[in-house]
Amino acid sequence: MGRVIARRLLQAIPILIGLSVLMFAWVRALPGGPAEALVRADASAAEVEAVRESLGLNRPIWIQYLAYLKQVVQFDFGTSLMSRQPVRAEMIDRFPASIELAVSAMIFALVIGVPLGYYAARRYGSALDHLFVASSLIGITIPVFFMAYLLKFVFAVQLGWLPTTGRSNARVESDHPTGFYVLDGLLTGNLGASWDAIQHLILPAIALGTIPLAIIVRMTRATVLDVMNEDYVRTAEAKGLTKFRISSRHVMRNALIPLVTIVGLQLGLLMSGTVLTETVFSFPGVGSFVAGALFARDYPTIQGFVVVIAVMYIIVNLVVDIAYAYIDPRVRAS
Amino acid sequence: MALLEIRDLKVVFTRRDKAPVHAVDGLNLDVDRGQTVGLVGESGCGKSVTSLAILGLLPTRGVEVSGTITFDGEDLLTMSDTRRREVRGRDIAMIFQDPMTSLNPVLRVGVQLTETLRRHRGMSTGEARVEAQRLLEQVGIPAARQRLGEFPHQLSGGMRQRVLIAIALACSPKMLIADEPTTALDVTVQAQILDLLRTHVADSATALVMITHDMGVVAGICDEVSVMYAGRRIEAARCYPLFEDPRHWYTKGLLASAPTLERPRADRLSPIPGSAQDRIPWAQGCAFAPRCPAVTADCLAGPPPMVSVDDTHQHRCVNPAQPHSGPAPADKELMSP
Secondary structure (H helix, E strand, O other): OHHHHHHHHHHHHHHHHHHHHHHHHHHHOOOOHHHHHOOOOOOOHHHHHHHHHHHOOOOOHHHHHHHHHHHHHOOOOOEOOOOOOEHHHHHHHHHHHHHHHHHHHHHHHHHHHHHHHHHHHHOOOOHHHHHHHHHHHHHHHOOHHHHHHHHHHHHHHHOOOOOOOOOOOOOOOOOOOOOOHHHHHHHOOOHHHHHHHHHHHHHHHHHHHHHHHHHHHHHHHHHHHHHHOOHHHHHHHHOOOOHHHHHHHHHHHHHHHHHHHHHHHHHHHHHHOOHHHHHHOOOOOHHHHHHHHHHOOOHHHHHHHHHHHHHHHHHHHHHHHHHHHHHOHHHHHO | OOOEEEEEEEEEEEEOOEEEEEEEEEEEEEEOOOOEEEEEOOOOOOHHHHHHHHHOOOOOOOEEEEEEEEEOOEEOOOOOHHHHHHHEOOOEEEEOOOOOOOOOOOOOHHHHHHHHHHHHHOOOHHHHHHHHHHHHHHOOOOOHHHHHOOOHHHOOHHHHHHHHHHHHHOOOOOEEEEEOOOOOOOHHHHHHHHHHHHHHHHHOOOEEEEEEOOHHHHHHHOOEEEEEEOOEEEEEEEHHHHHHOOOOHHHHHHHHOOOEOOOOOOOOOOOOOOOOOOOOOHHHOOOOHHHOOOOOHHHHOOOOOOEEEEOOEEEOOOOOOOOOOOOOOOOOOEOOO
């Protein structure tokens, strides 16, 4: 198991180097050159010169690259042009919110999707099966922002059950050592704060999780149908095991293998795709911030975002690989 | 009363927009305690479907099962699902054809073996492990303790079939059904597996139903043989009388098509003409009539009844082959594994 992890981490290095080369080249290909691109549009010639100096643009290109690499390794992307704060500080401030939201959305999708998909497969061809398949199609086709507005209107505005916007209620006192509010509440023994953060997460998580939910329902249904026809499930039946034992031990364990792939890919997508949901719920995550940065041509922020997202994709993939090795012994052997 | 009594078993697969398939069509079969019965026939004759019907493993949708299967005094077809799961694996166990796919790839051998012991014999995890090791040793697996912690892909095909046999024997079942247990294995391993089954059946009073299309396997292990064709038994006898003196033309053809050591290698085998698809419904006459070399008008005058040659030999042919007539049937020295 340790070797699997070590190998995957080593494989991440060339990916990150490739990415840094791309980013390095991209900044140097910007209109007007990197120095002009990295300052605000109304900057004076002296300011541009200062940036040029700080970037060391008069040095050989490979030294420039190494210097750049050194900065990237320290997650130092300079100062945001929009907020005039260091990009790193902005990221630390906002990424936990988006991660918390993406993970909540995935938990929602899994907790609802896997049982539904399993049930549909067991009742293959029945009215309920058709209903689940049809509604999962609807789930995929509803745009995220529409779903978000709908949920907000019904459950927050009309019924008033859940908060409309934000991550937490200002009147609930809380400390945030990690930036993950639910976790923070648990760590500081402030369960009220955790509960408040969860309430704020419910609607955005459902809005964001609807598409993965639909995909997981279909995927689970298809793989469970496959696995149920395997010879080893017939062997398990022939042993006279209980239905529960057969489904939990023999069917689901095997059906998890393709499911883990989907969950990994979807989780990566969710992290970088929270913009619409965050906007509707005024959720202070990274998505809405980066959307603003794109319009403002805030290149330092965009660079930082791209690198952090890449690192997170690599981490998610690593977790997926570890999960594979845990579930399927044949992966461990190879 | 026999341990297993099958009466007028019919299994019909219904298909949308197509004629239903009568996989098993009025089968009668008795198996006594301690007896080894061979169920022989070509692909599609209903052998495997019969075994799945006994265990209750047929799909519920699109399948109609009728008749009775009485096992140890209880009708398997009408008992509750819960009761059936108790009987399955404890009183009736099954060994499947393909050891490569019949073990769960993500569970350790030990888990797959002990779960049966814990379910049916109420053992604790620790007791089950000790017993599992004993079972693996019993089926001739070396380093059994170590094997318990391994996964199926770490074992060879023969080893996997031994594990499956150990699983089947775990609760000392009253009856064991082996569905072509040696087909997927190479010849030397086939012989070992058959030896293993033979020894076990001789030591315990387990009834064994051996489903096969291999006459060599039948000759090697069975007390009695039932030959199936088109979902019905067409001839039944003790093993050697059947080989010596087959009465039904299908049995005769089956024996003649097996290679023997006496015949020169250059000789072509004599196959039965046509395929199992060329059949007529039993209600109209003998299902084998379209392929039979001795067909007469009588063959098509309704379902042929079971006729007794003696106490142990019956057949379903209106125009039976005479003893030692026609093309020489294969004798005892078949190419047995």
